Amino acid sequence: MGDSPDIFGNEPVDEAEMPGLGLDVPPQPQATQPYRVLARKYRPQTFSELIGQEPMVRTLGNAIRRERLAHAFLMTGVRGVGKTSTARLIAKALNCIGADGQGGPTIDPCGVCEPCRAIAEGRHIDVIEMDAASHNGIDDVRAMTDAVRYAAVTARYKIYIIDEVHMMSKPAFNALLKTLEEPPAHVKFLFATTEVEKLPITVLSRCQRFDLRRISTPMLAEHFARVCKAEEVKADDEALAMIAAAAEGSVRDGLSILDQAIAHADLDGGGEDGATVTADKVREMLGLADKTVQRRLLATILAGEGKALLDLVAHQYALGIEPLALMRAQMDLIHRITVAQLGESGAQGATAEERTELEGWAKQLSAGQLHRLWQLLLKGHDEVRSAPDPLAATQMALLRVLHAADLPDPGQLAKKLEDLAARDPAEPSGEAARAAPAEPVAALDWAALVERVENARPLVGGVMRNWVRPIDVSHGVLRFQIDAEYKAEDPAPDIRKALEELTRERWSVERAVGDAQPSLRERAVAEATAAQAALLADPLVKAALAAFPDAQLVEDERASPDRTPWSRTA
Numbered sequence: 252m253g254d255s256p257d258i259f260g261n262e263p264v265d266e267a268e269m270p271g272l273g274l275d276v277p278p279q280p281q282a283t284q285p286y287r288v289l290a291r292k293y294r295p296q297t298f299s300e301l302i303g304q305e306p307m308v309r310t311l312g313n314a315i316r317r318e319r320l321a322h323a324f325l326m327t328g329v330r331g332v333g334k335t336s337t338a339r340l341i342a343k344a345l346n347c348i349g350a351d352g353q354g355g356p357t358i359d360p361c362g363v364c365e366p367c368r369a370i371a372e373g374r375h376i377d378v379i380e381m382d383a384a385s386h387n388g389i390d391d392v393r394a395m396t397d398a399v400r401y402a403a404v405t406a407r408y409k410i411y412i413i414d415e416v417h418m419m420s421k422p423a424f425n426a427l428l429k430t431l432e433e434p435p436a437h438v439k440f441l442f443a444t445t446e447v448e449k450l451p452i453t454v455l456s457r458c459q460r461f462d463l464r465r466i467s468t469p470m471l472a473e474h475f476a477r478v479c480k481a482e483e484v485k486a487d488d489e490a491l492a493m494i495a496a497a498a499e500g501s502v503r504d505g506l507s508i509l510d511q512a513i514a515h516a517d518l519d520g521g522g523e524d525g526a527t528v529t530a531d532k533v534r535e536m537l538g539l540a541d542k543t544v545q546r547r548l549l550a551t552i553l554a555g556e557g558k559a560l561l562d563l564v565a566h567q568y569a570l571g572i573e574p575l576a577l578m579r580a581q582m583d584l585i586h587r588i589t590v591a592q593l594g595e596s597g598a599q600g601a602t603a604e605e606r607t608e609l610e611g612w613a614k615q616l617s618a619g620q621l622h623r624l625w626q627l628l629l630k631g632h633d634e635v636r637s638a639p640d641p642l643a644a645t646q647m648a649l650l651r652v653l654h655a656a657d658l659p660d661p662g663q664l665a666k667k668l669e670d671l672a673a674r675d676p677a678e679p680s681g682e683a684a685r686a687a688p689a690e691p692v693a694a695l696d697w698a699a700l701v702e703r704v705e706n707a708r709p710l711v712g713g714v715m716r717n718w719v720r721p722i723d724v725s726h727g728v729l730r731f732q733i734d735a736e737y738k739a740e741d742p743a744p745d746i747r748k749a750l751e752e753l754t755r756e757r758w759s760v761e762r763a764v765g766d767a768q769p770s771l772r773e774r775a776v777a778e779a780t781a782a783q784a785a786l787l788a789d790p791l792v793k794a795a796l797a798a799f800p801d802a803q804l805v806e807d808e809r810a811s812p813d814r815t816p817w818s819r820t821a
Contacts, residue, residue: 289506293478295336296362296371298344302474302502303466304333310461312358315344320356321459323431323440325416327447328463331503334443337463338412341441342378343370346406356407366406377406381413389422396430399438408439416442417449424451431457465500468492474502475509479528484513486528493533512536535571545580546608552581552653553616560653564646574645578632581649585628588612589621620656627652697724698771704749711749714742720767727756730763734770 295301298308314320324341326334340360347360347367360367369375381391395411403409413419419427431440431454442458444450466474472488472495479486494512498505512528515536544567551559567577591613616624631648638644705712718737723730729746747760769777786792786804796802 289478289482289510290331290503293481293506295333295340297360298340298358301333301337301340303470304337304463307337307461307463308358311341311344315356315358318356320345320439322434322438323442323458325442325444325447325450325455325458325460326463327444327460329465329500330445331498331501331505332463332466333502334445334463335412335414337461338414338441338443339370339378341439342375342408342410342412343367345408345410345439346370346375346378348407375406377403377409379409379411381411383413383415383418387419387423389420389426392419392423392426396426399430399435402435402437407437409437410439410441412441412443414443415445416454417444417446421451424454428453428457466498466502467500468495471495471498471500471502471505475505478506478509479513482513484516484528486512487530489530490528490533493530493537497537508537542580542605545584546605548577548649549581549584549612552649553612553656555653555656557650557653560649561646564642564649568642574641575632575635577645578628578635578648581652582625582628582632585621585625588616589618589625592618592621624652624656627655697721697768700724700750701771703753704746707753708749711742711745714739715746715771717770717772718742719746720770720773722763722765722767727758729758729760730765731760732764732767733762 298311301308324338326337328334343360343362343366344358345356347357348354348364349357350361350363352364354361354364362368362371366375370378373380379395381395399409399411401409434440440458447455447460472491475491475494476486476488479491490512491509494505494508497508509528512533515532516528544563548560548563551563564574564577568574588609591609628648631645631652634648635641635644701712701715704715714737718734719742720732720734721729722732729750733742741762743760743762747758750756750758750760768774783804787796792804
């Protein structure tokens with residue numbers, strides 16, 4: 252048969268003429284597995300791998316051991332801190348049966364039993380994950396509430412994991428409430444959200460809530476170091492610290508940045524020992540300002556070297572550093588110096604050189620100077636963010652900080668003014684006192700009387716306050732002069748009527764000739780002028796105006812009627 256044609260009529264082939272067609276064919280290479288990003292590859296599979304959430308793990312462990320399991324759990328927190336991962340871990344903990352198949356709920360799921368492996372791979376029939384962003388309608392919730400009536404197929408509990416639950420519609424929440432309050436014993440709900448404030452209070456009150464915390468920068472840096480070791484990638488401590496700071500407390504964001512940094516290092520070539528993630532490469536990748544240049548820039552600001560400041564800004568801009576990043580870097584440096592004043596310098600500098608400089612500035616600068624620098628930089632940051640030319644705005648903002656850096660704080664300024672006043676103890680001149688009019692006879696009675704009339708008859712009282720100059724004011728008698736600028740009819744009849752209604756007495760009210768006192772309006776103007784003159788003659792004010800020639804006195808809009816607007820607190 253070896254020489255006969257095959258069933259398709261083809262002639263037999265001599266294997267000796269074509270080697271490799273028999274058993275000698277080399278095995279074909281297997282298809283390579285696709286690359287898994289670090290954020291997926293190092294997703295926590297046990298509670299011990301969930302970093303930074305120890306209080307929640309301890310609470311869950313106690314609840315499982317004491318069999319006090321809630322029917323609904325709510326995980327909330329910023330992105331990338333482990334909300335969905337925690338929900339999957341809870342599902343594994345509740346459904347784990349152990350390696351021998353005889354185990355019960357445990358805070359340390361085995362990871363090898365079928366429920367653990369199926370949940371980890373996302374294929375367990377009784378663990379249903381829903382994305383509320385795309386399944387947020389009332390029909391989706393109705394389908395779920397209909398399904399909860401049926402027992403779990405293979406697991407101990409039927410578990411619903413709803414991610415970004417805050418995106419569900421109001422009707423959907425209302426449809427879920429009854430089932431959420433009294434679910435069947437075999438059902439557990441696990442919710443995850445980044446915006447817990449959007450959830451109805453009726454839902455919040457039916458859940459056991461866990462607030463997952465942001466992961467601290469040092470803890471993130473340690474975690475990334477372990478990942479680099481597992482990936483056989485070398486990384487500088489400063490580079491990992493920069494990646495951890497850029498992650499802003501999110502493990503997922505940090506691992507994504509680390510993934511990018513490793514790829515960036517590979518592109519540049521890692522030498523014989525493989526890729527190395529360095530601080531310079533991470534800084535270049537993220538567009539961050541060099542910390543050494545940050546400190547040099549602050550040194551030029553404190554030294555008042557404007558040209559050197561502009562050269563440094565131009566150099567950083569040429570390297571691709573965004574102007575807004577420069578402002579943020581200076582704000583971060585001022586913040587770390589302020590914290591260093593409280594004895595936290597060791598945690599604020601990645602290198603010994605940086606810590607030394609931070610400690611030096613912390614001793615050199617006062618708290619008032621640091622807070623003023625922060626306010627100036629914060630204002631400059633907002634200007635740069637909205638400016639049509641961010642580079643020019645950065646230059647102008649930093650120059651403003653430079654010119655204001657050596658100004659004394661308000662406390663020092665007040666002490667300086669007091670010292671100047673102590674060297675010039677001259678009393679206010681008598682001109683200010685003479686400028687104030689003499690206190691008229693019975694002026695207090697007249698002022699009180701006018702005020703009573705104003706309360707009862709405002710128009711008449713206004714005439715009395717602004718235009719009437721009293722000559723004689725006594726019980727039942729008012730003799731007065733009228734201001735020459737008053738052009739209306741004789742106010743005496745109206746004033747008499749108002750006084751008689753107010754006092755229940757007969758009054759003699761007439762215009763007369765004699766020495767008249769100023770009207771209440773004229774007195775108020777004269778007193779304000781005298782108060783301003785006295786204030787200008789005050790040694791502290793004179794010293795302040797001498798130090799700031801362009802300064803102006805501003806009237807205190809909060810001044811009460813019995814307080815002159817040019818009081819010293821103005």
